[in-house]
Amino acid sequence: MFTGIIETIGTVTRTETDLGNIHFFIQSTISKELKIDQSVAHNGVCLTVVDIQDDVHKVTAIQETLIKSNLGDLKAGDLINLERCTPTNGRFDGHIVQGHVDQTAICVAKEEQQGSWLFTFAYQPDLQNITVEKGSITVNGISLTVVNSQADRFSVAIIPYTIAHTNLQHVNVGETVNLEFDIVGKYVSRIMAMRDQAK
Template identity: 75%
Template sequence: MFTGIIETLGKVTRIETEQQNINFYVESSISDQLKIDQSVSHNGVCLTVVAIQAQTHKVTAIQETLAKSNLGLLKVGDLINLERCTVAGGRLDGHIVQGHVDQTATCVAIEDQNGSWLFTFEYQKNLQDNVTVEKGSVTVNGISLTVVNSQDSRFSVAIIPYTIEYTNLQSVKVGDTINIEFDIIGKYVAKILDARA
């Protein structure tokens, strides 16, 4: 389990294709502290560390992961949000994040609000339990954020300067693809209501 509080940024240094899988080599300030078989969130996707060398670790994304996330769009030099799993008994500063990306979304607008930014994302409403609620939680590229302006297939999030500086939202532009994980509690509620209907 994760919280959506990004620990550090990593940089993709190498990408290898192996059959239908893709191996990513990520350089970061925490790579040398990781362990083989450890779960780490990469842009909100829970991936297993399979190799470590100095300040670089290697993870593998399989076809299912590549189909549901933006990892297949990564290029060498891209920044990636990293978070290690939550320690039992630790603070839950964000919200409950599983690291299971539901789908991707497209950034359709970025509004400078003179000290903060309003990012708007649009997604394909293809599943009934993929919902956002006003002032509820959503995970964008692994970042726990609060929803504003929740609509049927789009939502906005207000971003403070700290988040811009310490996450890869600093490089997101209109037209870019991001990963979203909808709030697990909201998904369960939607599923229950749908079953009763």
């Protein structure tokens, strides 16, 4: 379980392809503190730490994960948002984030607004994922508040701190991000769909 509050930005030092999987080697300030088998969100994707060498940890993304996320696009030198799971006695500063990416989206607009930024992301609506105005959305693992919710797109307003401490600073128009929709909203959407089918 995560909250969408990014702890640090890691750097991809290298990748290795292994059949349908990709191994990622990530250098970060928290890598030395991690443990083998620990779950860590990488751009919002919950991955298991399988090896640690000094300040570099290794994780593996399987084909299913690569299909549903932007991890397959990562290359050496890219920045990646990192968050360890939430301790049971910790504060819940973001929202409930599972680390299970639902789908990707494309950045279709990025506007600077006198010190803040407004990003707009478009996604395929056929998977029946939804956003609501002032609801929560996870973009590359970051807990954000939705504005201008539409059927296939939404916007988020980003404060300078978030830009400086996440890889959104390098997300530009045309680039792909990971989305995890609010778990409560997904359950409500599923229940309503089942009720409609029962009629």
